Amino acid sequence: MVNKELILKCKDIQHSFGSNKVLNSLNLELVKGEIKAIIGASGCGKTTLLKNINLLIPPQKGELQLSKQVYFNNGEIIYEPYELCRSIGLVFQDFNLFPNLTCLNNITLALIKNLGFTKENATETSLRIAEKLHIQDVLKKYPGDLSGGQAQRLSIARAIVLKPKILLLDEITSALDPNTTQNVIDAIKDVKLLLPELSIIIVTHHIQFAERFADNIAFMFDGRIIEELPAREFSTNCKNSKTQEFVKVVAGIH
Amino acid sequence: MLNYNWDFSFLLSYRDAFLNGIVVTLYVSLMSFIIGTIVGILFGMLIKYIKRNYILLLINDAIRAIPMLVMIFFVYYFPFKALLGINPPNALYSSIIAISISQAAYTADIVRSAINSVSSKTIQGAKALGLKEVVVLRYIILPDIIRQTLPAQIAFLIGIFRLSSLASVIGANEIVFVARTAISQNYRSLEAWIVVAIIYIILILPLTFLSRRLENSKWLKRRW
Numbered sequence: 001m002v003n004k005e006l007i008l009k010c011k012d013i014q015h016s017f018g019s020n021k022v023l024n025s026l027n028l029e030l031v032k033g034e035i036k037a038i039i040g041a042s043g044c045g046k047t048t049l050l051k052n053i054n055l056l057i058p059p060q061k062g063e064l065q066l067s068k069q070v071y072f073n074n075g076e077i078i079y080e081p082y083e084l085c086r087s088i089g090l091v092f093q094d095f096n097l098f099p100n101l102t103c104l105n106n107i108t109l110a111l112i113k114n115l116g117f118t119k120e121n122a123t124e125t126s127l128r129i130a131e132k133l134h135i136q137d138v139l140k141k142y143p144g145d146l147s148g149g150q151a152q153r154l155s156i157a158r159a160i161v162l163k164p165k166i167l168l169l170d171e172i173t174s175a176l177d178p179n180t181t182q183n184v185i186d187a188i189k190d191v192k193l194l195l196p197e198l199s200i201i202i203v204t205h206h207i208q209f210a211e212r213f214a215d216n217i218a219f220m221f222d223g224r225i226i227e228e229l230p231a232r233e234f235s236t237n238c239k240n241s242k243t244q245e246f247v248k249v250v251a252g253i254h
Numbered sequence: 255m256l257n258y259n260w261d262f263s264f265l266l267s268y269r270d271a272f273l274n275g276i277v278v279t280l281y282v283s284l285m286s287f288i289i290g291t292i293v294g295i296l297f298g299m300l301i302k303y304i305k306r307n308y309i310l311l312l313i314n315d316a317i318r319a320i321p322m323l324v325m326i327f328f329v330y331y332f333p334f335k336a337l338l339g340i341n342p343p344n345a346l347y348s349s350i351i352a353i354s355i356s357q358a359a360y361t362a363d364i365v366r367s368a369i370n371s372v373s374s375k376t377i378q379g380a381k382a383l384g385l386k387e388v389v390v391l392r393y394i395i396l397p398d399i400i401r402q403t404l405p406a407q408i409a410f411l412i413g414i415f416r417l418s419s420l421a422s423v424i425g426a427n428e429i430v431f432v433a434r435t436a437i438s439q440n441y442r443s444l445e446a447w448i449v450v451a452i453i454y455i456i457l458i459l460p461l462t463f464l465s466r467r468l469e470n471s472k473w474l475k476r477r478w
Binding site for chain 2: 054056083084085086089090092094095096097098099100101109110113114154158159193
């Protein structure tokens with residue numbers, strides 16, 4: 001990576017549900033163009049972290065910075081979420097598409113309503129993105145008629161059409177057949193071709209999958225990131241005993 | 255020997271009155287349905303989105319408990335001049351007001367429960383794109399509510415067509431009122447009521463067909 005410009009910084013993020021501390025002084029940095037995979041066992045707070053980052057559920061404590069500008073500080077939202085969401089896109093585990101809108105309108109709605117595009121411009125922009133993600137043929141259908149892989153590409157298109165700086169992908173492989181993980185990797189490659197400067201955070205519990213496309217892998221345990229390594233060295237070079245244990249268990253399963 | 259002397263001919267002289275009655279019935283029914291549905295959707299959202307909604311819920315349940323005939327009498331005999339200082343509505347508009355109130359209460363109730371069933375995931379998806387509340391309401395929640403409540407609304411509309419006949423008791427000149435006039439002047443009732451029944455069947459059957467088609471429609475079942 002030539003360009004080391006810091007794009008996202010999470011400082012001391014804390015979030016609990018009742019007495020259950022989900023995120024516990026979590027720190028994370030992301031540079032421009034980086035693809036970072038966050039792995040960890042189910043229920044370790046990965047999804048909460050993503051929702052915290054784009055303020056869908058604001059964290060209870062801590063500081064968040066986007067390109068060195070503080071947008072959240074200890075309970076105070078400095079950017080309104082709807083402004084922020086243009087910069088930070090989120091793709092959900094179950095895609096959360098709009099069932100009553102056509103696939104095309106799923107993509108254009110935010111362009112028209114958030115960014116003030118005309119209908120013609122929004123359609124044109126959406127078509128270009130849909131072509132790059134190879135879903136141009138399904139745009140007249142409704143989300144309920146799509147296959148899992150198409151729905152996923154649609155939800156990615158819906159997020160990246162706003163030209164975000166960061167794309168957050170939640171458990172992107174779990175709603176799909178294990179054999180289609182190659183399709184997910186292809187989709188991410190298509191996105192990177194389209195927006196080379198986009199930084200991506202992918203949450204997953206699938207190490208082999210993460211190793212194949214991520215630049216760096218961070219391991220999350222007990223509400224914080226306890227170890228981060230370049231993807232190629234992750235399985236072999238991890239130092240923390242908890243990480244080693246996780247790697248060993250996962251290796252046993254796959 | 256069973257023998258009934260059928261005679262429909264006297265009804266011919268009431269042809270224009272019946273045609274006018276059909277127009278009045280359609281006017282009362284459709285106006286009540288449209289006004290009641292719009293007010294009901296807003297009222298249902300109000301019940302859903304305000305915190306202390308017990309009183310609104312109680313009012314809504316109370317209105318639904320009142321028989322339509324009582325509601326029509328209540329509006330017609332309500333002392334508008336003495337209590338509100340406005341001229342009282344005539345029989346036609348009293349019926350429209352009464353039926354609208356009732357339709358609004360029923361609509362509010364189904365809208366309230368439809369909002370509960372709009373998928374929270376869909377709404378989260380919208381919020382993650384940074385869509386504002388108004389946009390989410392207008393483009394995501396409202397279309398879903400309309401889709402979900404449409405079959406029930408068609409049933410309500412059929413009900414309103416039939417209940418609008420009650421407007422005849424306060425003298426609104428809809429179909430039943432015309433029939434009663436014709437009967438009282440000619441002392442023949444069976445023929446007149448048969449004609450009234452046929453008119454209602456012709457008015458309502460298309461709606462029944464429509465609701466049956468909707469039952470099987472893919473459009474209504476569109477869910478992710």
